[in-house]
Amino acid sequence: MRLAPGQWARRQLNYRFSSAAGRQDWSYWLDTFNIAYGPANADVLLSTLTLFVDEQGPLR
Numbered sequence: 001m002r003l004a005p006g007q008w009a010r011r012q013l014n015y016r017f018s019s020a021a022g023r024q025d026w027s028y029w030l031d032t033f034n035i036a037y038g039p040a041n042a043d044v045l046l047s048t049l050t051l052f053v054d055e056q057g058p059l060r
Contacts, residue, residue: 001051003037008044009051010034016059028059 001009015029036044 001035001053003035003050005037006040006044007050008034008036008040008047009053010049011053012056014056014059026059030056 001011003009011033013031015031017027017029018024034045
């Protein structure tokens with residue numbers, strides 16, 4: 001991902017986990033990363049999003 005100074009991006013990934021023995025229900029996790037390339041103003045994440053990278057997969 002390439003950003004110019006002052007721009008920002010959001011990247012999302014998701015995961016699914018089960019217990020090692022398979023005795024418990026599935027657990028789901030969503031990670032969201034907000035990344036700014038500086039120098040950037042303190043309120044840069046309130047401005048218009050430059051790039052959105054969606055790496056969420058199916059959770060079946």
